[in-house]
Amino acid sequence: MTLIKQINTQETYPLRQEILRPHHPPEQCRFAGDFDETTVHFGALSNGRIVGILSVYRASNECLDAAESWQLRAMATSKSHRGKGLGLRLIAAAESHVSAQGGTCLWANARLHALGFYEKAGYVAHGKRFEIAGVGPHVLVVKMLRD
Numbered sequence: 001m002t003l004i005k006q007i008n009t010q011e012t013y014p015l016r017q018e019i020l021r022p023h024h025p026p027e028q029c030r031f032a033g034d035f036d037e038t039t040v041h042f043g044a045l046s047n048g049r050i051v052g053i054l055s056v057y058r059a060s061n062e063c064l065d066a067a068e069s070w071q072l073r074a075m076a077t078s079k080s081h082r083g084k085g086l087g088l089r090l091i092a093a094a095e096s097h098v099s100a101q102g103g104t105c106l107w108a109n110a111r112l113h114a115l116g117f118y119e120k121a122g123y124v125a126h127g128k129r130f131e132i133a134g135v136g137p138h139v140l141v142v143k144m145l146r147d
């Protein structure tokens with residue numbers, strides 16, 4: 001059974017490095033806001049091992065006119081554990097947290113190859129595609145939790 005629970009910042013680094021920044025130095029796996037009081041990191045644990053991660057930050061986006069915005073970032077599932085619904089469970093945990101904090105809007109800079117995944121989770125692409133240097137093509141995706 002795989003459990004979704006809050007984890008600390010440092011526990012996210014190994015999967016960030018392995019999956020999201022494999023060719024980058026470890027310091028590039030540390031993101032602005034990682035230690036903010038409002039930031040929460042979620043992990044999917046299988047037999048005590050972290051096999052999925054997702055972080056959520058209280059952050060606005062200049063392209064969005066929403067007061068209570070939060071950003072999803074560093075979404076990753078181990079290759080061996082993909083296609084089992086863990087990604088969607090991590091997103092659901094983050095959305096529950098944001099909702100409980102009064103958040104109304106969630107957004108992410110989605111890698112283009114993961115756009116279909118975010119769409120399955122109810123996110124909608126917004127605006128033009130853009131490049132993040134060294135990572136690849138992205139698009140802003142948005143979900144309103146309530147009007």
Ligand SMILES: CC(C)(COP(=O)(O)OP(=O)(O)OC[C@H]1O[C@@H](n2cnc3c(N)ncnc32)[C@H](O)[C@@H]1OP(=O)(O)O)[C@@H](O)C(=O)NCCC(=O)NCCS
Nearest residue numbers: 075076077082083084085086087088110111113114116117
């Ligand atoms: C994207 C990622 C997080 C998905 O994780 P996952 O645990 O396999 O996702 P789930 O099993 O919850 O998938 C949920 C649904 O999305 C679909 N899906 C998953 N990845 C997809 C993708 N890249 N494109 C289109 N659909 C996708 C699944 O088929 C599933 O659909 P279904 O319910 O109809 O079967 C994972 O593939 C990953 O870590 N990729 C590499 C890192 C990455 O790109 N992260 C996103 C950064 S923006």
